[in-house]
Amino acid sequence: xxxxxxxxxxxxxxxxxxxxxxxxxxxxxxxxxxxxxxxxxxxxxxxxxxxxxxxxxxxxxxxxxxxxxxxxxxxxxxxxxxxxxxxxxxxxxxxxxxxxxxxxxxxxxxxxxxxxxxxxxxxxxxxxxxxxxxxxxxxxxxxxxxxxxxxxxxxxxxxxxxxxxxxxxxxxxxxxxxxxxxxxxxxxxxxxxxxxxxxxxxxxxxxxxxxxxxxxxxxxxxxxxxxxxxxxxxxxxxxxxxxxxxxxxxxxxxxxxxxxxxxxxxxxxxxxxxxxxxxxxxxxxxxxxxxxx
Ligand SMILES: Nc1nc2c(ncn2[C@@H]2O[C@H](COP(=O)(O)OP(=O)(O)OP(=O)(O)O)[C@@H](O)[C@H]2O)c(=O)[nH]1
Ligand SMILES: [Mg+2]
Numbered sequence: 001x002x003x004x005x006x007x008x009x010x011x012x013x014x015x016x017x018x019x020x021x022x023x024x025x026x027x028x029x030x031x032x033x034x035x036x037x038x039x040x041x042x043x044x045x046x047x048x049x050x051x052x053x054x055x056x057x058x059x060x061x062x063x064x065x066x067x068x069x070x071x072x073x074x075x076x077x078x079x080x081x082x083x084x085x086x087x088x089x090x091x092x093x094x095x096x097x098x099x100x101x102x103x104x105x106x107x108x109x110x111x112x113x114x115x116x117x118x119x120x121x122x123x124x125x126x127x128x129x130x131x132x133x134x135x136x137x138x139x140x141x142x143x144x145x146x147x148x149x150x151x152x153x154x155x156x157x158x159x160x161x162x163x164x165x166x167x168x169x170x171x172x173x174x175x176x177x178x179x180x181x182x183x184x185x186x187x188x189x190x191x192x193x194x195x196x197x198x199x200x201x202x203x204x205x206x207x208x209x210x211x212x213x214x215x216x217x218x219x220x221x222x223x224x225x226x227x228x229x230x231x232x233x234x235x236x237x238x239x240x241x242x243x244x245x246x247x248x249x250x251x252x253x254x255x256x257x258x259x260x261x262x263x264x265x266x267x268x269x270x271x272x273x274x275x276x277x278x279x280x281x282x283x284x285x286x287x288x289x290x291x292x293x
Contacts, residue, residue: 004279005289008271011250013292028057028065036065043250044222046257049076066291074287076256079265091123091169093177093202093209095162096242097195097232098216100183103244103270105134107216108178109141110278111268116145120175125165126151127158127198128182138180145275148174158182158194159201166205179210186231195236214267216242217258222251229262243281244270255286 033054040050053072060068096104105128112122124142128134132154142149150165162179169177181198184191202209215232217225232238246252246269255266266281 004271005269005282005285006292008246008269008279009252009286009289009292011248011252013252013290028061032065033057036069040253043253044257045253046223046260049256049260070287070291073256073290074283076260077266077281077286078283079259079263089206089208089211091166091174091177091206092211093166093169093179093206094212094214095179095181095198095202095210095236096214096216097181097236097238098183099185099218099228102183102216102218103242104128104183104216105137105141105180106273107242107244107268107270107278108138108180109145110270110275112141112147112176112178113145113275114278115176116147121172122147122176122178123165123169123172123174124149125161125177125179127161127165127179129154129156129158129161130182134180134182147178148172159198162198163201163205166202166209170206177209186228192231192235195232199236212239213237214240214242215264216244219243219246219254219269220249220251222249222254223257225254225258226261229258229264233262233264238264240265240267242266242268242270247271247277252290 037050037054040053041047053069056072057065057068096108098104108124112124115122124138124147126135126138129152135151139149139151150161150168152161158181165177165179181195186192199210213236215229215238217228241264243255243266259266268278269281271277271279
């Protein structure tokens with residue numbers, strides 16, 4: 001079976017190795033390292049991680065550079081989520097946050113399909129009440145994948161929608177309640193405060209909810225997503241990341257930079273617009289795909 005990471009990281013990989021393909025089986029020399037360094041930076045691995053990776057390569061000149069690189073990438077993206085062991089609550093309430101158009105609603109739809117496929121009972125909460133179209137979009141996903149759908153009218157309090165959905169989930173013994181929120185710029189203080197309220201109210205509907213808060217990032221933003229991670233994390237306390245649109249970007253290296261800096265686990269990656277285009281993020285597979293010839 002085709003490794004979806006290999007496919008999804010094609011652009012990133014071509015960006016890195018397109019120019020040094022000829023060096024693939026050669027010994028590490030200064031020129032090799034210079035070109036590699038430049039290309040890691042271009043793939044948005046970030047200056048810090050890039051410098052430390054290049055140093056490791058310099059210290060291990062006799063080893064296969066690609067194996068060393070693979071291992072160094074793996075180490076940096078292999079962030080273990082402290083929450084993973086406690087995935088017992090029923091329902092598991094996951095709140096999705098992010099800037100406009102990052103891929104939240106689509107990721108929720110794809111994840112719902114995945115969970116339902118595993119035999120889980122899923123409720124989708126349309127807590128993006130800003131636009132009628134947003135509720136409709138999530139409603140279409142619910143219909144398509146067979147999830148229960150909780151919505152309200154446009155302009156309604158998003159926290160109230162989250163509350164109703166969680167209550168419904170508890171009453172029904174659902175496995176997951178996935179809360180969609182409106183896209184917002186991380187610098188808009190009032191909108192960020194609204195997320196805090198959704199979180200507070202969720203906790204009133206069910207103690208401990210939301211159990212996860214995932215920031216959905218558009219992978220093509222690359223390192224510019226640092227400020228998003230920073231500010232969303234500060235406001236709502238992130239427990240994980242979803243990297244959407246990894247298929248369309250050459251900046252997949254940002255995963256390395258972000259994991260390295262924030263120690264937040266990437267949970268899933270989006271590899272397209274269709275229902276099946278989401279994959280569990282597996283650090284080992286990612287590193288393999290990143291460094292593949
Ligand atoms: N190629 C590709 N496109 C994606 C992926 N995820 C989402 N998209 C597309 O990106 C666009 C925005 O996705 P949405 O899911 O609506 O984004 P959102 O974060 O909910 O947007 P707002 O609610 O407006 O903030 C849509 O056209 C999606 O089809 C992905 O993994 N790959
Ligand atoms: Mg949306």
